[in-house]
Amino acid sequence: MSVATAAPPTRALRQSAAAPFESPVFAALLGMAVTLLLSWSSVVVVWRTGAFANSDDAMRLVEVRDWLAGQAWFDLRQYRLDPPDGVFMHWTRVLDVPLAALIAAFSLVLPMDMAERATRIVFPLMLHLVLFVGVARLARRLAGAAAMVPATLIVALAGAALLQFQPGRIHHHAAQIALCVLIAEATIAAIQDETLGPAMRAGALAALSLSINVENLPYVMVEVIAFTMVWSARGVGFARALAGFALALAGGALVVFAATIGPSRYFIAACDAFSAAHLFAIAVGALLLCALAAASRRLGGVAVRLAAAAAAGLIVLGAMALAYPACLHDPLAAIDPLLRSLWLDKVEEARPLTAIVAEHPVKFVTLALSTVLGFLAAVAAAWVERRTRFSAWAAIAGFAGVGVLTTFWQVRALASASALAALGGAWLVARCVVWARGKASPLARIAPFAMGLPFTSIFWAMIAPSVVDAAPVAGRAQCRDPASVARLDDLPRGTILAPIDLGADILALTRHSVLAAPYHRNNRGNGALVRAMLAPPDDARAIVEASGARYVLYCPPMAELSIYAAASPDGLAAALLRGRAPSWLEPAQVAGTPYKVFIVR
Numbered sequence: 117m118s119v120a121t122a123a124p125p126t127r128a129l130r131q132s133a134a135a136p137f138e139s140p141v142f143a144a145l146l147g148m149a150v151t152l153l154l155s156w157s158s159v160v161v162v163w164r165t166g167a168f169a170n171s172d173d174a175m176r177l178v179e180v181r182d183w184l185a186g187q188a189w190f191d192l193r194q195y196r197l198d199p200p201d202g203v204f205m206h207w208t209r210v211l212d213v214p215l216a217a218l219i220a221a222f223s224l225v226l227p228m229d230m231a232e233r234a235t236r237i238v239f240p241l242m243l244h245l246v247l248f249v250g251v252a253r254l255a256r257r258l259a260g261a262a263a264m265v266p267a268t269l270i271v272a273l274a275g276a277a278l279l280q281f282q283p284g285r286i287h288h289h290a291a292q293i294a295l296c297v298l299i300a301e302a303t304i305a306a307i308q309d310e311t312l313g314p315a316m317r318a319g320a321l322a323a324l325s326l327s328i329n330v331e332n333l334p335y336v337m338v339e340v341i342a343f344t345m346v347w348s349a350r351g352v353g354f355a356r357a358l359a360g361f362a363l364a365l366a367g368g369a370l371v372v373f374a375a376t377i378g379p380s381r382y383f384i385a386a387c388d389a390f391s392a393a394h395l396f397a398i399a400v401g402a403l404l405l406c407a408l409a410a411a412s413r414r415l416g417g418v419a420v421r422l423a424a425a426a427a428a429g430l431i432v433l434g435a436m437a438l439a440y441p442a443c444l445h446d447p448l449a450a451i452d453p454l455l456r457s458l459w460l461d462k463v464e465e466a467r468p469l470t471a472i473v474a475e476h477p478v479k480f481v482t483l484a485l486s487t488v489l490g491f492l493a494a495v496a497a498a499w500v501e502r503r504t505r506f507s508a509w510a511a512i513a514g515f516a517g518v519g520v521l522t523t524f525w526q527v528r529a530l531a532s533a534s535a536l537a538a539l540g541g542a543w544l545v546a547r548c549v550v551w552a553r554g555k556a557s558p559l560a561r562i563a564p565f566a567m568g569l570p571f572t573s574i575f576w577a578m579i580a581p582s583v584v585d586a587a588p589v590a591g592r593a594q595c596r597d598p599a600s601v602a603r604l605d606d607l608p609r610g611t612i613l614a615p616i617d618l619g620a621d622i623l624a625l626t627r628h629s630v631l632a633a634p635y636h637r638n639n640r641g642n643g644a645l646v647r648a649m650l651a652p653p654d655d656a657r658a659i660v661e662a663s664g665a666r667y668v669l670y671c672p673p674m675a676e677l678s679i680y681a682a683a684s685p686d687g688l689a690a691a692l693l694r695g696r697a698p699s700w701l702e703p704a705q706v707a708g709t710p711y712k713v714f715i716v717r
Contacts, residue, residue: 138261144248147268151244154272155282159237162284166233166598171620171634172287177232178623179207180215190378196629197619198641199611199664206389206637208376210328211288215239237283243290244281247271247535250297257304258497258508259543262550266568267542273572274486274534288328289531295325296335296532300515303339304508306357307346315343315357316364323368323398326390327376330447333394334518335532340401342511344408344428348421349507352412359409366402369395385440388447388636393440400435404428452639458646458679459616460636469523469530476583484523486573487530490537491516493571497543512539534573541571591673592617600709601625607706607713610666613645615676618669631663649680649689653698656688660716668701668714 152159161167168174178194189209195202215235222231248268255267271277280289299321305314322339325332347358373395385393408415408424415421436444451460460466473480494516498509519533548567552560569575594600595618602625604612611629612622619633632638632645644663648656660668670677670692680689691698692712701714 138256138264140249140252140256140264143252143255143264143268144245146265147248147251147272148241148245150269150272151241151278151281154278158283162237163233166229166625167284168596168598168621168624169282169284170287171617172289173236173285174620174624175205175633175635176207176211176215176287177236178620179205180212180219183209183212184216184219190376190381194623196623197633197635198631198638198644199629203635203638203641205635206386207288207329208327208390210324210372210376211286211291215286236286240281240283240285240290243294247277247281247290247294247297250294250301251535251538254297254301254304255539255542255546257301257308258505258512258539259546263539263542263546266545266549266564267538270490270538270541270545270568270571271535273574274538275573275577276483276487276528276530276534277532278574280531288331289528291328292325292332293532293535295321295328296332296515297535299325299332299335299339300512300536303342303511306361307342307507307511308505310350310354310357312356312360315361318343319361319364319366320368322365323372326369326394327372328390330388330390330394331529332532334522334529335515338511338514338518340405342507342514344405344425345510346507347408347412348418348425351415351418351421355409355412359406362402362405362409366398369398385443387440387443387445387449393436393443396439397432397436397443401428401432404431448636450639451636452643454646455636455639455642458683459634459642462679463634465528466526468525469527472527478580478583481580482573482577483527484520484530485576486541486571487516487520487534487537490534490540490571491520493540493544494537495540497540509543512536516540538571541568544568544571591671591675594710595671595674596621597710598625600711603706603709604628604669604711604713607667607704611664612667612669613648613660613663613665614667614669615671615674616642616645617674617676618671628667631665646680649677650684650687652686653688653691657698657700665716667704668716669711671711673710 158169175194179192182194183189192205192207192209193202194205197203218235218239219231222234226234248271251267251271252264255263277293280293299318302314302318302321306318318339322336326336343358343361347354373390377391381391383392385391387393405428408421408428411424412421415424433444442449448460464472469480469484472483491513494509494513498506498513501509516533516537516539519529519536522529523533545564545568548564552563555561598621601618601621604622605626605628607628609627611631613631614622616632616634619630622628622630623633631641633641641663644659648659648663651659672693677689677693680687681693684690688698697703697714700717702717704713704715706713
């Protein structure tokens with residue numbers, strides 16, 4: 117046998133060995149293996165106890181149960197929150213559909229409570245797999261097959277994102293992170309291929325994301341800017357993709373608007389949820405983008421097209437300023453100022469990154485440094501790859517950059533930003549892999565691994581000094597223990613005036629109603645709780661009686677009442693914490709719980 121005939125099988129063997137590493141599915145499964153390793157304790161806790169990691173997960177389950185029990189599709193009111201009128205939530209049923217389907221499927225072989233637990237485990241893991249596939253596909257487009265595994269591993273070790281995909285998490289954050297990556301992938305595909313399919317997919321995914329909630333609106337705006345900037349640079353060659361994107365965004369928005377918003381709310385402009393205001397902006401913008409695409413041949417030159425795109429953007433802003441001016445400001449502007457100062461400003465995930473870092477500078481390292489490094493790496497990639505992939509990397513830098521900027525409003529934006537910024541780190545690791553090939557040095561072999569570590573927040577959390585106070589965390593966990601909350605059903609059914617952070621758990625685990633829960637639309641119920649806790653005990657009685665509460669409850673290890681006591685040392689909260697409940701509150705015993713419960717006389 118000649119050397120010539122022997123060589124091909126050798127190359128084939130090498131290609132076969134390398135093939136798994138060049139598959140997005142393999143990279144995604146590797147990411148899932150790391151996820152399960154890091155999250156297995158959460159799987160066990162959810163399966164054994166049914167614990168909720170976050171109040172939003174408890175409230176989401178309540179919403180799904182209500183729908184399965186017969187509540188109307190368009191009726192998003194939580195009637196046991198601040199009864200009798202309840203609170204119309206700023207969510208939609210989009211995610212209720214897969215959750216209800218999983219619960220129904222698991223209930224065929226499991227009791228209902230265990231079917232719910234199985235759903236709460238499986239659903240976030242499914243979304244995590246979707247995220248990893250999207251990241252791997254995007255990494256391959258941007259930096260080749262060598263970037264896929266680094267990208268998925270960096271995302272798997274990104275603490276902010278990992279937290280949202282933990283088993284038990286069923287709220288919308290995980291879905292929105294995955295959609296953000298899928299939107300970016302479709303946008304890059306449209307930029308690179310200049311084809312209609314990816315452009316329309318990018319528009320449809322943006323509409324789907326907005327229908328869930330509007331937290332991805334900054335990324336959708338970057339997507340629109342990316343399409344218009346590429347059109348400005350390329351003109352006629354990109355016109356078809358631009359028009360396809362605009363039509364898919366507008367058409368998709370109209371479909372999800374009709375599918376998720378009831379006719380009685382068609383003309384209500386809610387700025388904190390997808391509404392007529394957003395549909396109006398999309399319709400005007402899509403019309404203008406189609407006009408730009410149609411006029412491409414007449415708009416000769418990059419400068420002329422840039423001016424036309426800028427004019428279109430100003431027209432959209434002007435139309436919004438005339439029709440829905442409130443939606444150009446803070447979407448949470450309607451929240452009661454008292455609740456903002458004593459509740460929302462104390463919620464860690466809703467605080468600006470700057471405020472958190474000002475208190476504990478080391479938290480910049482543990483929370484944000486890896487994401488900032490990834491963003492800077494994406495900027496570097498745009499410069500280094502400027503001859504071949506500048507537009508694609510500039511778009512990724514834009515997505516990651518707007519995510520970083522959004523953390524100056526609320527730090528929870530780091531979750532999506534970290535998933536996108538991981539691509540910058542993967543680009544550097546992939547280049548390091550290429551450099552290390554063929555080198556015999558042990559240092560060269562571990563160099564790609566070492567290069568990837570700074571882009572993972574878990575790495576920084578391991579080496580930076582901890583500033584987490586374990587006592588409040590343990591106290592919150594003790595107060596939200598599912599077995600303890602469920603024991604409240606020993607009391608006759610009624611409305612409970614309890615801390616805001618306990619409200620959703622009580623709704624999910626008992627038959628009771630509550631006045632307060634951590635939702636910004638609940639101004640009345642949350643306001644009743646806070647004002648009662650701040651008022652002197654005699655004045656607080658009138659507030660509590662007017663609220664319709666049958667019980668007053670607090671949990672000593674939970675820090676919430678201490679905030680009210682510090683703000684009003686002579687108020688009801690301070691009196692309760694001192695063990696001096698007023699005579700109009702009759703103590704009630706709920707055995708086996710950490711709660712102090714009182715019946716309103």
